[in-house]
Amino acid sequence: MGKLTALVKNEYIKQLKKRSTIIILILTAIVSVGFTGIVKLSTLEMSDPELDDHTPDTSYSVEIEDARRNGDDTSLEYYTFLSEQGISTADWRYDPAVTALGEGSFDSVAGYVQKNSSEDISGRFRDFVINKDWKGYYGFIKDKLPEEARWAVEFRLENDIAPDENMYSEDADWRNVQLDQYLQYALKKSKVSSEQMKTNYDDAMKTARYRLEHDIAFNVAGTSMTDMERVMYEDEPMPTSNKFTMWTAFTTSPSVVSFVGLLIIIIAGSIVASEFSNGTIKFLLINPRSRGKILISKYITVITAGLVMIVLCFIVSLLTAGLMFGFGEAGATYVKTTAGETTAVPGILYIFGQYMLKGVYVLVMATFSFALSSLVKSSSLAIGLGIFAMTMGESVVMMLKQAFGIDAVRYTIFANYDIQSIASGQTIFAGQTIGFALIIIAIHMVVFLLTAWDGFTRRDV
Amino acid sequence: MPETVLKIENLNKTLGKRHILHDISFDAYAGEVFGFLGPNGAGKTTTIKCAVGLISIDSGTISIGGREVSEDFEGAMAQVGGIVENPEMYKFLTARQNLEQYARMRDGITKERIDEVLKIVGLANRADEKISKYSLGMRQRAGVAQAILHKPKVLILDEPTNGLDPAGIKELRDILKHLAHEEGVCVIVSSHLMSEMELMCDRVGIIAQGKMLGVYTLEELMNSSNGENERYLIRCGDAQKAMEAIADIEGIESTLSDDQLEISVPIEGAKETISRINRQIVLAEIPLYEVNLLEKKKLEEAFIEMTGNGGDQIG
Numbered sequence: 001m002g003k004l005t006a007l008v009k010n011e012y013i014k015q016l017k018k019r020s021t022i023i024i025l026i027l028t029a030i031v032s033v034g035f036t037g038i039v040k041l042s043t044l045e046m047s048d049p050e051l052d053d054h055t056p057d058t059s060y061s062v063e064i065e066d067a068r069r070n071g072d073d074t075s076l077e078y079y080t081f082l083s084e085q086g087i088s089t090a091d092w093r094y095d096p097a098v099t100a101l102g103e104g105s106f107d108s109v110a111g112y113v114q115k116n117s118s119e120d121i122s123g124r125f126r127d128f129v130i131n132k133d134w135k136g137y138y139g140f141i142k143d144k145l146p147e148e149a150r151w152a153v154e155f156r157l158e159n160d161i162a163p164d165e166n167m168y169s170e171d172a173d174w175r176n177v178q179l180d181q182y183l184q185y186a187l188k189k190s191k192v193s194s195e196q197m198k199t200n201y202d203d204a205m206k207t208a209r210y211r212l213e214h215d216i217a218f219n220v221a222g223t224s225m226t227d228m229e230r231v232m233y234e235d236e237p238m239p240t241s242n243k244f245t246m247w248t249a250f251t252t253s254p255s256v257v258s259f260v261g262l263l264i265i266i267i268a269g270s271i272v273a274s275e276f277s278n279g280t281i282k283f284l285l286i287n288p289r290s291r292g293k294i295l296i297s298k299y300i301t302v303i304t305a306g307l308v309m310i311v312l313c314f315i316v317s318l319l320t321a322g323l324m325f326g327f328g329e330a331g332a333t334y335v336k337t338t339a340g341e342t343t344a345v346p347g348i349l350y351i352f353g354q355y356m357l358k359g360v361y362v363l364v365m366a367t368f369s370f371a372l373s374s375l376v377k378s379s380s381l382a383i384g385l386g387i388f389a390m391t392m393g394e395s396v397v398m399m400l401k402q403a404f405g406i407d408a409v410r411y412t413i414f415a416n417y418d419i420q421s422i423a424s425g426q427t428i429f430a431g432q433t434i435g436f437a438l439i440i441i442a443i444h445m446v447v448f449l450l451t452a453w454d455g456f457t458r459r460d461v
Numbered sequence: 462m463p464e465t466v467l468k469i470e471n472l473n474k475t476l477g478k479r480h481i482l483h484d485i486s487f488d489a490y491a492g493e494v495f496g497f498l499g500p501n502g503a504g505k506t507t508t509i510k511c512a513v514g515l516i517s518i519d520s521g522t523i524s525i526g527g528r529e530v531s532e533d534f535e536g537a538m539a540q541v542g543g544i545v546e547n548p549e550m551y552k553f554l555t556a557r558q559n560l561e562q563y564a565r566m567r568d569g570i571t572k573e574r575i576d577e578v579l580k581i582v583g584l585a586n587r588a589d590e591k592i593s594k595y596s597l598g599m600r601q602r603a604g605v606a607q608a609i610l611h612k613p614k615v616l617i618l619d620e621p622t623n624g625l626d627p628a629g630i631k632e633l634r635d636i637l638k639h640l641a642h643e644e645g646v647c648v649i650v651s652s653h654l655m656s657e658m659e660l661m662c663d664r665v666g667i668i669a670q671g672k673m674l675g676v677y678t679l680e681e682l683m684n685s686s687n688g689e690n691e692r693y694l695i696r697c698g699d700a701q702k703a704m705e706a707i708a709d710i711e712g713i714e715s716t717l718s719d720d721q722l723e724i725s726v727p728i729e730g731a732k733e734t735i736s737r738i739n740r741q742i743v744l745a746e747i748p749l750y751e752v753n754l755l756e757k758k759k760l761e762e763a764f765i766e767m768t769g770n771g772g773d774q775i776g
Binding site (some may be wrong): 007 | 476510513514515516517534535536537539541542545546547548549550551552553554558561562563565566567568604607644763
């Protein structure tokens with residue numbers, strides 16, 4: 001063991017004394033900082049959703065004017081009521097008020113209650129609104145909601161959570177958003193017929209419920225740039241925080257690992273081959289250390305250096321995101337429900353996991369280059385083929401699948417090495433599972449390593 | 462009888478279809494400088510590579526200090542140091558950093574030992590310069606430092622005088638002789654130059670076209686190369702005329718080369734024959750400048766003869 005440690009130490013010294021390694025480390029840090037910087041720039045271009053409608057209109061002066069001019073008495077009465085009561089669209093009373101005025105939507109909670117009641121409840125709603133009696137309102141509608149929706153109302157009443165009169169205001173209670181969404185999803189779930197949609201709504205409800213029960217004000221899930229865009233432009237059932245935080249950049253940052261992969265390939269592809277091209281292999285191999293030990297020490301160096309670089313990326317991204325967006329939510333939790341299973345982990349740990357999953361892909365490609373490095377005497381060939389396989393492999397597989405309909409390519413390493421994408425459900429092939437991908441990866445790793453071993457230990461130097 | 466520290470028996474090696482080494486066998490002892498002599502392409506480097514495990518062998522055995530290379534590689538390598546072909550080290554490291562690399566791959570080497578070997582090879586003052594700044598001669602010295610770092614029982618140097626200046630060659634010779642004769646190391650030096658072997662080796666093994674022609678002590682080699690005749694070079698006013706003047710002397714052979722006369726004289730009664738040759742040239746009134754015994758050249762030629770002019774037969 002001591003012998004192997006000394007050999008690994010040798011390899012590290014050799015790597016660190018090379019100027020190329022230092023450049024690689026600096027590039028890694030620059031790319032991590034740059035990536036977060038780009039996210040920061042694009043958030044500056046997008047308007048911060050939180051800043052919109054800070055002071056929602058309660059005068060309805062334009063609408064009242066229009067109704068007067070057109071002689072529309074119904075509208076005039078409607079807007080005059082909202083104006084007199086000071087109810088904006090961001091007020092909890094808006095829904096019962098418009099329902100009481102006969103404009104309720106079937107999709108809203110109050111609308112649902114009214115349409116499913118045999119009696120006319122407009123008067124009751126009007127009283128709740130005028131008296132701002134949210135306890136009365138929720139107590140009244142509780143039993144008229146679908147079975148599944150009732151939990152949110154009970155939770156509100158038990159914990160005495162007053163609904164917001166302006167949900168956009170600074171002191172709005174985050175729990176209101178979750179409670180409202182819970183109700184919305186419960187209503188939608190009762191209406192849709194697709195099993196997939198039912199599951200989606202159910203997952204969203206479970207996540208909301210978990211956050212409420214565990215008092216998790218900020219959820220890391222759904223905060224990435226892509227998630228935010230989706231939530232802003234599409235009506236997807238995903239509970240999210242609607243402001244830019246360090247997580248906006250940090251949750252997207254694991255993709256930096258792909259770049260680290262390229263740099264690791266440079267190290268992996270040259271660590272054996274360069275000994276040949278520099279002629280130093282002869283002095284390396286006439287020491288009382290078996291070739292197997294020397295090869296293992298080189299592989300350990302590649303793998304640990306890769307790990308160190310990924311961790312370096314992680315730390316640099318975390319610090320940069322925190323410095324650019326503020327560390328305020330650094331302790332936030334990641335809560336997500338998939339197919340009924342709710343998982344909650346500290347956000348930082350979750351992102352670290354994402355880095356490690358991306359790292360699997362780096363591991364596979366580094367091993368591939370390492371094996372090539374042990375077979376050919378040219379570093380550039382090993383590096384070139386490694387980078388080609390890493391960058392083009394997936395595209396070639398995708399083309400073969402989509403343009404030529406060859407499904408057999410699903411067994412290739414390129415269809416399976418991106419465990420992180422497979423884990424998040426973004427796969428080229430239907431029914432691609434993590435278990436299957438891991439088996440394919442394991443087979444390839446064994447083949448690569450055996451090839452390297454055989455090529456290196458038996459070769460004439 | 463000194464200890465046998467390197468033993469090669471019936472070594473065979475084929476590369477592709479070419480049979481490079483045929484049944485190579487020889488022993489080398491502790492405390493001697495063993496010359497491994499042969500023309501280019503004779504198989505010297507291949508044999509050395511087999512001995513240090515850089516290439517595999519087809520058949521035969523190689524043992525270093527009693528450990529067989531193919532069975533106990535680490536045990537055998539712990540007792541050998543060497544330079545095979547060019548002394549290539551890590552150019553981006555200094556000589557000292559390079560030696561530290563090798564120290565970590567061998568057992569029990571202290572910082573003091575590194576300083577010591579740097580002093581032995583004369584690099585102590587420039588040990589902290591990068592190898593990329595070194596001349597070929599300095600790299601050769603660094604290579605030697607690497608080879609002797611762990612005080613090996615066997616030191617194998619492949620053409621170690623390559624790139625060294627005359628003073629450097631002399632210094633290296635002294636170092637190697639000291640290691641062998643004072644410290645009991647078995648030093649094996651390969652070369653294609655007989656003249657170099659003469660100056661430092663105790664015994665010489667001659668290889669040509671992948672076959673061992675024999676192992677001789679230096680005296681044996683001298684005597685055998687002398688053979689039946691001695692050869693002399695005569696410089697005089699008219700070589701052609703001189704050749705005619707001595708034509709009647711029996712048993713000698715004379716040849717003209719570059720206005721000089723080269724004659725071969727039987728060892729038996731050589732002194733009398735030479736004085737007769739002298740007298741007859743003078744009597745023929747040809748100015749005689751000098752008569753020289755060609756001893757050294759003969760050794761070199763004997764080697765070329767033995768190895769079948771191997772230099773022309775590479776491949």
